[in-house]
Amino acid sequence: MITANDMTLTYNDGTEALRGINLKIQSGELVYITGPSGSGKTSLIKLLMGAEKPTAGQLQVLNLSLPQAGEKDLLQLRQQIGPVFQELKLIDGRSVLENVVLGMRFLEIPSQQWRSRASEALEKVRISHKMMSKAEHLSWGERQRVAIARAIARKPSLILADEPTGNLDHDNAVNILQLLDSLRNQDTSVIITTHATHLIDRQRTSQLIHISEGRIVPQ
Amino acid sequence: MKRSLVNLGYFIREAFTLLKLNGVSHLLSFVSIALAFFLLSLVVSTWWVSLQIIDTLQQEAEISVFISEDISQTDQEALTASITAIPGVMGVRMVSETEAFEQMAAILGEEAEVLTYFDENPFDAYLETSVDPSQAAVIYQELLLLSGVRHIRDNREVLHQIQSLTNLQRVLGLLFIAAAGTATLVVISHLIRQGVYQNRNQIHTLKLLGAPPSFIALPFLMVGLGLTLGGGLLATLFTRWALYLGYQQLAAPLPFIPLPPLTVLFRNTSLVILSLSLLLGIAGSAMGLKASRIQS
Numbered sequence: 001m002i003t004a005n006d007m008t009l010t011y012n013d014g015t016e017a018l019r020g021i022n023l024k025i026q027s028g029e030l031v032y033i034t035g036p037s038g039s040g041k042t043s044l045i046k047l048l049m050g051a052e053k054p055t056a057g058q059l060q061v062l063n064l065s066l067p068q069a070g071e072k073d074l075l076q077l078r079q080q081i082g083p084v085f086q087e088l089k090l091i092d093g094r095s096v097l098e099n100v101v102l103g104m105r106f107l108e109i110p111s112q113q114w115r116s117r118a119s120e121a122l123e124k125v126r127i128s129h130k131m132m133s134k135a136e137h138l139s140w141g142e143r144q145r146v147a148i149a150r151a152i153a154r155k156p157s158l159i160l161a162d163e164p165t166g167n168l169d170h171d172n173a174v175n176i177l178q179l180l181d182s183l184r185n186q187d188t189s190v191i192i193t194t195h196a197t198h199l200i201d202r203q204r205t206s207q208l209i210h211i212s213e214g215r216i217v218p219q
Numbered sequence: 220m221k222r223s224l225v226n227l228g229y230f231i232r233e234a235f236t237l238l239k240l241n242g243v244s245h246l247l248s249f250v251s252i253a254l255a256f257f258l259l260s261l262v263v264s265t266w267w268v269s270l271q272i273i274d275t276l277q278q279e280a281e282i283s284v285f286i287s288e289d290i291s292q293t294d295q296e297a298l299t300a301s302i303t304a305i306p307g308v309m310g311v312r313m314v315s316e317t318e319a320f321e322q323m324a325a326i327l328g329e330e331a332e333v334l335t336y337f338d339e340n341p342f343d344a345y346l347e348t349s350v351d352p353s354q355a356a357v358i359y360q361e362l363l364l365l366s367g368v369r370h371i372r373d374n375r376e377v378l379h380q381i382q383s384l385t386n387l388q389r390v391l392g393l394l395f396i397a398a399a400g401t402a403t404l405v406v407i408s409h410l411i412r413q414g415v416y417q418n419r420n421q422i423h424t425l426k427l428l429g430a431p432p433s434f435i436a437l438p439f440l441m442v443g444l445g446l447t448l449g450g451g452l453l454a455t456l457f458t459r460w461a462l463y464l465g466y467q468q469l470a471a472p473l474p475f476i477p478l479p480p481l482t483v484l485f486r487n488t489s490l491v492i493l494s495l496s497l498l499l500g501i502a503g504s505a506m507g508l509k510a511s512r513i514q515s
Contacts, residue, residue: 049427
């Protein structure tokens with residue numbers, strides 16, 4: 001599903017965010033990427049969702065080789081991913097339901113299924129009672145759940161969650177991680193970045209990748 | 220295409236949200252565009268009317284041949300026969316002084332009262348000569364050579380003056396199209412860029428979710444089109460009113476001016492303005508979107 005060989009990411013301003021990254025993630029795995037703030041976790045997530053391209057080395061995500069990928073390929077890749085952004089990126093002024101449906105409008109999902117899929121996803125994250133509320137009227141924890149619902153309603157092959165426990169109290173953070181854990185199945189892998197290593201259930205984790213200063217550090 | 224239709228409601232809602240986001244700017248732009256199109260439609264209409272007048276006058280090619288006062292009846296008949304024999308002449312008819320007076324009274328209509336100020340009939344009798352418009356110039360020259368002809372008058376001078384006016388109107392019309400077009404393109408393109416900038420976070424999110432550029436761009440395109448088409452529509456409504464008033468002002472006091480039917484003029488002008496607004500809306504929005512680089 002994902003392979004990276006000696007992958008490097010250097011931003012235009014010369015900042016080297018990642019270097020010498022080697023990865024192999026199979027379908028159906030639950031992978032945690034840990035590390036302190038600024039270690040390169042978000043840069044790795046950006047690479048995996050095709051928001052950035054590696055400046056050196058190889059990266060293959062869902063059978064697409066990123067360095068060679070064109071705009072159309074990147075578009076198709078992103079359509080197979082369910083992203084949960086660190087800053088959530090919900091659209092204010094729109095209802096919770098509309099936010100979730102928006103993630104499906106341009107996918108090959110019949111329009112008749114949009115609402116039922118959205119309801120199902122909101123039910124799963126236990127926020128369906130606020131379906132018609134405006135996104136900006138929710139608490140951070142509730143917004144977090146809506147962002148996850150938007151990701152899972154798309155039935156993606158890969159869920160990428162960037163710091164989904166940030167700004168949450170202990171109980172809510174554990175609930176969110178358990179929820180994301182429950183979403184993985186034979187066809188769906190879940191990759192979560194977090195610096196809250198104490199919340200990780202290591203028994204259920206397929207891989208724990210620790211990044212420090214842009215490099216993978218053996219545990 | 221099918222996906223766009225399914226999302227039509229969403230696109231319309233998004234377009235309205237964008238319009239509301241900069242309500243005052245959009246309203247002022249809408250009014251400016253409508254005003255520009257209104258002025259343009261007036262120029263186009265008058266241009267059209269002038270062309271129509273020229274066309275009508277060219278179809279009505281007539282030469283008035285004024286004969287010498289001392290000519291005998293026999294010579295007058297011989298002159299009429301000579302004129303009739305000229306190739307391209309389709310008919311010759313003597314118009315008496317009295318008939319010439321009555322003709323002018325009919326033309327002046329309500330203003331015919333002015334003719335009562337003359338002590339004597341100021342009009343001369345003449346030979347009304349109908350000619351083939353394509354041969355009018357040659358016939359004119361041949362008539363000058365005939366003896367007994369005092370003076371010849373045709374509508375070529377009038378035609379020439381209207382033609383000059385039409386040429387000026389054409390230049391003005393093209394300048395107006397260029398000015399209104401450029402202004403509309405700049406306004407729409409700027410508004411779209413502004414909208415894209417203000418919605419950059421939402422656009423970025425949509426890109427990361429895998430939304431194609433067309434999905435992101437369509438609401439912006441609808442805003443651009445809405446403004447220009449709406450402006451064009453408002454301009455055509457004002458044009459209809461202005462043309463109606465103009466016809467009322469012109470048709471009664473100047474009944475001899477061959478104006479085209481009002482409905483035809485309005486239909487043609489509207490077609491030009493609405494087509495232009497459609498084209499400019501698409502072009503302006505496309506320019507704005509291109510400058511904003513909405514891509515994956």
